[in-house]
Amino acid sequence: MIDQIYTYFTIEMIFLWLNLGVLPFWLILVFFPQSQICRVFITSIFPFIILSFSYGYLTYVLFNEGYDFIGNFELYLGLDAVSNLFTYKAFIILFWTHFLAMNLFCGGWIVKDSQKFGINKILMSFPLLITYFIGPIGLTLYWIIRIFYAKKINLYD
Numbered sequence: 756m757i758d759q760i761y762t763y764f765t766i767e768m769i770f771l772w773l774n775l776g777v778l779p780f781w782l783i784l785v786f787f788p789q790s791q792i793c794r795v796f797i798t799s800i801f802p803f804i805i806l807s808f809s810y811g812y813l814t815y816v817l818f819n820e821g822y823d824f825i826g827n828f829e830l831y832l833g834l835d836a837v838s839n840l841f842t843y844k845a846f847i848i849l850f851w852t853h854f855l856a857m858n859l860f861c862g863g864w865i866v867k868d869s870q871k872f873g874i875n876k877i878l879m880s881f882p883l884l885i886t887y888f889i890g891p892i893g894l895t896l897y898w899i900i901r902i903f904y905a906k907k908i909n910l911y912d
Contacts, residue, residue, distance in 0.1 A: 764812070766848050773809060777802070777855050781862065781887050785880050788866045798863040806856040813852065817845045858890040865897045872904045 780802050783793050796802070818824070822845045829836040840846045862883055869879045878900060886893025 764816075766813075766816075766844050769809060769813060770848055770851065773806075773852060773855055776805070777859055780859055781883070784862050784866050785883050788876050788879065788883075789870065793866065798867050802859055802863075803856060806852060806859070810849070810852045810856075813845075813848055817849075820845075854890075858886055861890050861894050862886050865894070868901065869897070872901060874900060874904050 780797050783790070783797050787793055814824075822843075827840065827846065830840055841850075865879065865883060865886060869876075879897075882893045882897035882900065884893070885896055
């Protein structure tokens with residue numbers, strides 16, 4: 756049975772499941788941010804446990820295949836080194852899992868923080884959608900909206 760699981764969960768299949776798996780979380784964040792299901796499943800640790808198990812499984816599989824994890828530290832040597840790392844599917848899937856987890860975390864934080872200030876959920880859908888695609892810009896857009904609702908600039912909150 757373990758062999759069947761191992762042969763089913765290839766890197767391409769995990770990539771597909773990761774992409775499809777985060778969509779329900781994002782749809783709930785955008786359309787039902789004040790629901791109980793959002794509080795229990797999305798803005799809690801639940802999605803990150805799933806993503807961390809995926810990351811751990813990928814790390815295990817890649818380790819068994821002999822992937823050079825020490826080579827990942829070459830990304831600090833310059834853009835050419837980063838470009839070389841993206842030629843390996845193993846690095847891309849690890850990077851993509853990391854990217855999905857961080858953006859989902861930011862989306863969950865935006866929803867929780869916007870509820871604290873009573874920001875309109877329709878207005879919040881724009882920074883959430885942008886955070887889904889390009890995280891830092893969506894987070895910055897939310898921060899700008901938050902300034903108007905909080906009526907102050909707070910750089911450390």
